[in-house]
Amino acid sequence: MAPAKKRNVSSVKTAEKSAKKAKVDLSKSVERILESRKHANDVFDILESLQAEQEKEVISAVAACSELFCALLERKELFLGKLPGEEDALSGGYSAQDKYQIFMRHRYTSCVEILLEHLSHEQYDIKESAMCCLMKFAAGEGRHPLEDLDWSEHYSFPRELIQALVDNLLSKTTDNSLLISRFQQFLEMEDVRYYVMSSIRDNVGKVMDKNKGAVVPVYQNNVFTLMSSISMPNQESELTNFMVKQEAKHEDWKAAKLHVSKIVEVKSSHFCFQQKGFLNVIKSSATQEHKRVFERMWLGFLKYKLPNSMYKKVLVILHDSILPYMSKPTLMIDFLTAAYEIGGAISLLALNGLFVLIHQHNLDYPDFYKKLYNLLEPSVFHVKYRARFFHLANLFLSSSHLPVYLVAAFAKRLARLALTAPPTALLIVLPFIYNLIRRHPSCRVLIHKPSTEDEPFEDPYLMDEEDPAQCRALESSLWEIKSLQKHYHPDVAKAALLINTPLSEQEDDISETLEVTTYELMEKDLKQPELKSVPLEFETATRLLKGGGDVLGQHFCLA
């Protein structure tokens, strides 16, 4: 055993050593290559180790690559312009300098290819380092464009590289969320974000068309993670963080999008006093452009069929991280109405987006309240988004212009559903109903109907009726709340007791109770400072299963 172990250890050690050695070798060869062209062929060693099995070796190779090629880019020792084939280069009439550059450019492209392959490696560390390296290349290329541009002052961005990177990030088979969250750091930069967004759009279009619109959960999940990690700038002034800084050329970049580049430039240079204003114009138009790309990306994504969970995820962030950054939020109407029609939790979530559209963008939604009414089902009290739903429902029903029958129908339906609700939900619903009655005093008949004859009658309310106008809620009374006065939780019972007396004028604030959890409710009793002595059971306990009506003992036995 022991010797074996030793051997093991030693082998591990040697592996480490060799890795270290490799690292040293790699950095040395990088130095040599950079020193003189004689050692140019060492680049093959690096590329070879880039494809090695061992993780450490690969990582060090990646580091070496990034060092080497970044330096080469800096020195402009990579061939510019359209790259001729390697054989052509040898045969063609190029100078030695050109030949070297062509050779290096070829190595560079193969390195990029390998790195892109590594993006779908199973080791996260390799993926990460590859990605970082690629982004470094992108930055380098941005600064020293590889295209042979005759109009040199023009803005250039390594689009192809970014596109390839995005294509590899949005894998169809593996969940890349970790890598994407690492990538988020690069999305802080305006230009990167811009190009990433457009390449996402292209990619989604391509992939989904290929799949004929069928659901690809992993891919869509990746896309969603990437898209949701894009945080749009709030104000124009934030557009300052660029990866590619080509002195004063980002004006140009924005201007390019505007198609009025020259004019603006001329104007801004000529009328100095107006410069600031113009810059603002430029900037705002730049954000406009940004928004447009953002919008196109989302619409392109949402156009296709999504898995249900994805629907929920999108709807949850829709109202505060998508809608505000769209140039035309109304374009979302189709998506939202479709989601609203689906029913269940998705409809509940769609409400929020719809609310924004109705409230801020003047959307007119026919039968909105009818649909809202039909959303009320027992599951409303049990879903995760209960608080959000009641918050919105409270907003929708706060209008004083609603017809009485509608409000009464809502109150009655909520009361009926309360019969199946847990106490935390009841503590929301009861004040909610009371608020409805307070806002619409003519609904008071629900809890106070003195004039009718004493004869008892059946509840006329029709639970199954879909139209709130037809459900005869106004003829009914809230007997359900009367039942809830016998609820086991003291707070609920107390709340339900309020209908015995005329309600106070002041509305209850339900926002505080929206997020209360059962444990918090429990803590109220648990954390109470002991004021008086604790009451005890006076019936002497003798057996485990005795007592309390003997229910447990009747159906269960100890052994």
Next chain:
Amino acid sequence: MGKAPKKRSLADKVRKTKTSSEIKNNPFEVKINRKKFDVLGRKSKHDVGLPGVSRSKAVNKRKETLLKEYKQKNRSSKFIDRRFGEYDTKMAPEDKILQRFTMERQRVHEKKDVYNLNEEEELTHYGQSLAEMEKFNDAVNSDDESEEKGLLSAELTASHFGGGGGLLRKKASGEQEEEGGQRVKSRQELIEELIQKSKQEKRERQVQREEAQELTEKLDQDWKNIQSLMVKKTPKADKQEEKPKTIPPRSEYDMMVRELGFEMKAQPSEKMKTPEELAKEEREKLQKLEADRLRRMMGEEVVEGAQSQIHFSADDLNDGFILDKHDKKTLAYQDGKWNMGEEEGEEDDEAEDEEEGEGESDEEQESDAEEDEVEEEEEEEEEEEEEEEGSGEDDGHSDLESEQESENEEEEEASPKPKKTLSKEEVKAQQEAAKAELPYTFAAPESYNDLKDMLRGHTSDNQRLIVARTQKSNHPSLAVGNKLKLQKLFGFLLEYIGELASRSPPELSTIDKLIPEVYALCQMFPDAACKAMQSILGDAAHSMEETLEVKGHAAFPTLDMLIYLKVTALLFPTSDFRHPVTTPALLFISQALTKCPVRSLQDLTSGLVLCSLAVEYVSFSKRFLPELINFLVGTLHLAVQDKASLGYIVVPPFRASGKYSDLLVLSSSESCRTWSKKSLPLSATQQLDLKNDPDRDNHRLTCLSTCLDLVKRCCLLYKDLPSFTHIFQPIRTLLSKHLSTQTLPEPLQELSSEIVEAISSTPVTHSPLVFDKRKPIPLKLLTPKIVEVLDYGKKRGSTREEREKERLKHKYKREFKGALREIRKDSRFLAREKLNEVMNRDAERKRKVKELMGSLATQEGEWKSLKRKKK
């Protein structure tokens, strides 16, 4: 000085001579305060005033105080009387004198007698030195001192010489001479008489002493015998007993005197015992039993043990509490094992030695002890019966009784005659028996592991006994820290219960046995129990909340939690509107019923246990628990075969259709015939090994029947709720439309049809809601409110504080006025004095001027007459 002061003093004298009655009768002195009207029953203090008297009093007082101050004004020198207690009016003059005297003496002593060692002044009383007297008095009482000393006691000498001690010899002889003068007796005779008398006295004293010693010895003997009941070591004081064997025969008279002295007097009857005393007794009893048991376990014979005595230290309180190795062993009881060492043999030897010397009395004691033991055991049994009262099941006793029987047998064996030695087998057997028997006292466990160690390896009955005995021997009234210990014990017990429940298989019968103890502890310390239970519930709920936040759903609570919930219901009232323990417990149940998805038959069983618990919780108060109904509906839904066109809605955690929605659907209808209702074991909530389909179907049907029964109970509970039909509507449709079409065993069919009937038979009509009728708010009345005033002169209609404030204000005002008046009077007095002074000064000057003028005039006259003469 002038004449005026003289005159005044004369007037004062005159006035002083007058008695107060005279003054009062003098109409010129009296001022009568006229009253406007008489009030019946009111005493007035100030109807008659004596202005003259009071004024003169005030003037005198001012003269003594204010005037003196005035005179002392601007003067720095002062006369201070430093005599001790001169200004202390509280001291009596005699005290003052005494104190001054002692102080004087002290001062002198300090000065003169610094180097004086013992030549102190001797204090005497009737000519005797007090110091000497003290010495001799001591000698009389002690019986250990030599007889010669007794001769010279002060008493004796005083009777003959009228004084004693070497110091006063001379005086005494003087007296004797006088005596001799009076009587005719010669000195020789006198001396002889004295000697005779003293001899007689000496004899008497000796006899008395011996008797007393005998008695004390007897007492000692008795005491030792009693001692031997509790302790078994032999006394080392055997040799001492042999000494007093030469006792002279007692005289009859002495006997009589002693008898009279020790005659039974009226004794108080036994008083009622306080709970503390009872507890103490209880503990003592247990301790005694424990000592007994220990002894037997050591392999000694019963008889020997009874006499075995231990050397007692002087500090021994004889309360049976012995702090030595043996007692420590009691505490060191662990794992049901004792380390019996070499001591045994030694003690055997010792015991045998003793045995020879002592005879009859021991036997008596032994039988007494035996009786005691039997009695106590009976008592204990009774107690247990009391505790288990109502249960009517005797299984708890069987062990105990057999134990007792075996004990009795042992004793019978041993008691008839003290055998010198027992055969080895017998000794061994006794040891075994004693080992099997439990110790009678236990130290309260300090930690949970202590408790576990204490209870490990015992049967459930014994575990219960151990806990009960721990509780008794640590009753809070016995020692200060016991309360805390027992409170801790409750927490440990709860923890232990949880552990028992989470073992596999769960040891629920042990828990069952421990319940009375837990209950008793809870009754003793409600607050601590409440805290312990709350923390358990809080922790469980918290962990559930956390998993909910992460996963969105949680697993059903484990069996220990179910047991805790049940224990909660046993310890605390579940019907309270709000209770610090049961309300959270209900919330926990509701949380579990709403958030834990049912994914297996175990889950379902746990859910049904929770439902049963919920029903128990609300069975008395009939409170509405929506989650319970939801869960029952969901459970019934699991049994529905055809999930299409439901007609009712299933509430989460159940789903209308899905992977686990067919849990209760029978695999074959065959099992309906073979099924018979059995109660499910609680352990089925944890693990359930149902190998084949029929078994599984059986379990399903049992679950279903439990569920239906719970539904039925709920129907009865919630019958009076106005929304009863709406609450039970899903159950009704489910039962009537879906389950009725399926094949179910006969009893289940019946049950379900009963339920449907119960649901549909309740009235569905209600009268509309109206607010509670309130008392109409009365109109404002315009007629004045008339309040009868019964006690005049008292401020009314305000709070106590206000009245107090008023009173103080009034008092302040009066005081202020009084002070002002006094100040005015003072200044007036001073002004008068000043005026007097000035007038006196002026008069003096005038007189002097006059004198001068007169002398000058005479001079002038003389001079003129001389002049005239010259002319």
